[in-house]
Amino acid sequence: MSDIIALISTDDALCHAYTVHGVVPARVAMPQTSADVSALVHHAGQHGWQVVAWGGGTQQLIGAPPTGVELVIVTTALNRVLQHEPNDLTISVEAGMTMGALRVYLAQHGQMLPVDPALPDQTTIGGMIATAADGPRRANYGILRDMMIGIGVVEVNGQPSRAGGMVVKNVSGFDMMKLYHGSFGTLAVIVSANFKLIPIPPVTATVIASFAQSDQAIDYITDVMASQLTPVTCELLDATLLQRIGVTGAWGVALACEGPQAAVDRHMTELPQRAQIHAGAPTLFYHETHTQCWQIIADASAVAQLATGELVLRWATLPAFVGELVQRIADLGQSLGGNPQIHARASIGVGYVRVTGLDANAQNQWFAALPEAVWVATSANNLATYWHAPVGGLDVMVRIRDEFDPQRRFNPGRFVV
């Protein structure tokens, strides 16, 4: 146990560096192994400490500020590949590994985990699981939820447990991976996860079509979705984001294509043609410019640091309502201010809006006016509520929390339950 105490620091500067959504923790610990995490959580239990797990710290501003933080557990030293049999196309990694490091590792084997979050060099796998992080390629591949085949966690008493396995198809026991995914650190500390992988496609390229009006862009998206073309992304971009990529226009639609040369060539011919039908101006991106523009788009949803008065909302709706919602967001900008910046994974109906320069009252109004918001990120702690009510099942969610964290010591007050 003395080892564990040596891992815990009360250094003032260090504690401030790990401020959780405005709350300075009493202690910070840097475990080196999952066994350390187990011992730390167990130790915290003995003292009744509230615990927050911290990966890259890129998503700590999502949701409500915690009601108290006695111990931050930083997982970044848990950054190893635990098991990788390249020909099985599966991998097991520790939760503190960053997406960027995993990407570099897998690229040596010609493989990938096809999720492209904001700030990949800081964002950890554990943090992505906890916050259900997504990226543009969610349109085709989904998110970690859809690729996670196993998980290792430390429960609130320090007990390690696992679920799933290292096979790509598995119904042996309940799908605990789905339980922990998107649970915002309220049920357990995630220490490892297993994924199925896919090979890096031989060819990739991008079409960005710019439009004068949003309904032209929406019509184009509808047209592409109804076709048998298979772009792996379908992002609706506003003028600000377009400009950052070096394209002019009021609205843009960014479509990435991946696959064999002939299939990508077909997309790179037909997608621009279809854009022109809807009065769009296509620009084609290959190689480095393809990679660069997608990192810009992925980073547009970053919430690692937010200015005072800045608010980011992730929303979800049906794909058919994206056009209408985008219009409503623009109208809200008119009435509530904040100069909204919008982008959407339009084919699946998920998007982000970033607004700046708002006072507390306007922030609250923004959140209330968007019942489609699945979460809100803000640097301030002056919102009246941070979560909309779930569609259903709140009671059973509370009972789940009661079973997994009866004393509410994991990220207390942060989440919807």
Add this chain to the structure above:
Amino acid sequence: MQQLAQLVTALRAIVGHDGVIDGAAALLTYEADGCVMDLHAPNLVVLPRSSSQTAAVVKLAVAAGVPVVARGAGTGLSGGATPIHGGIVIATTRMDKVLEVDTRNKRTLVQPGVINWELSQHLANYGYAFMPDPSSQKACTLGGNIANNSGGPHCLKYGMTTNHVLALRTVLPNGELIWTGNGSVDTVGYDLAGVMTGSEGMFGIVTEAWVRMTRLPESLRVVLALFPDIPSASQTVSTIIARGLLPAALEMMDKLAIKAVNGMYKLGLPESAGAALLIEIDGVDEGLDDLLRDVTQICRDHGAIEVRPATTPAEQAQVWAARKNAFGAMGRLSPSYYLVDTVVPRTKLPTILAHVGDVSRDFHLPIANVFHAGDGNLHPLILFDRRDRSQLERALGAATEILKESVRLGGVVSGEHGIGVEKRDYMDILFTTADLAAMAGLRRSFDPRELFNPGKVFPASKGCGELAELRQHAIAANEIGEVPAGTWL
């Protein structure tokens, strides 16, 4: 008995006279699903027509403290729909409507009794499909697919049922009727649809579901490759996966299976072939022929005797029919079979198949193999005569051997059929007490009285209630129990 009579009267007030089955002979139909190792008839079968009727039935059942078991078509192979503690079976037979096809949002609203095949036939009119396609798809229902997180050949590329569920309307074990979401891809709170999918009827009864529709591919190619033996076919599978060619399906049949389907489907396959691979690739037309050439070359490099493309839709349908109905064709070889569902890491296929061959020899029972090779998901079919007690015992022994070897090779005990009663006592080969206790805790959140499908998934020796209590105590006392070994923690 009087209590039962009162219950019947109350249930008939909800679902009508013919919505309750209570005749002893009729109840026998419901004493098992496709797994006939454990039998138990229910006290009653109820056939609700709607979500609200289902909720009302559940409220009555739980008030009476009677177990509730959901049942679709009863095609499950792990005893998931067998009411091993009696009680009420709620059969979804009368909730069989496709309520909405929403092409703009690529989703469809279905009742749980809709048959998987009929849904895809219906959606094909719009140019879409529901991708999970279990071999039982001509009979199995969407509700059953959701309860078991069912798979099928096309899961290799398109994922399991869980990847296709958007939102569930569910009657929880307290009778509460909830929607887990509104059909958009993100929801607020814990992922209830995610944990309910594959929960084997223990977390609730699905009464409506929004599921994804997938656009039918523009083009596809199917090829049947014949190999001299299992190892050469297995190596081909490993190479195709490792080379990243991402087929839509990659299925294998061994010599015995080829013999069975050959007779039934007149495929004219050479009986000298030791294994056949059925490979499908799909996507936009451009590039598919290049991909097909690569696949064909890999087959030849690994010693394929013959590579037959199925070019016309009729030929493709014939090849697929042979694969999907292979289990039925086994009737030509043996009076009964025990279909074992297990998964290994894909590179371990040659090893496990060699082991299956050894088990066949050691237990003196023929074993055919028809399976989802691309996923590493094995389906050894142990052929036996269940009237012969010694053969039955040997069949069970052979299955145990194969499952233990799968786990030893880094695999698991079920890939797509579920645990049910059949595999519950294998769960503690795979998982520690702590792993199972976390699952028990989750189950208890939904069903503290364990009335929904009791006796399933958890080992008979470590029941769900016992595990959940152990865990609650450990959490309250801040105690750590057994720490699992293994490389990925």
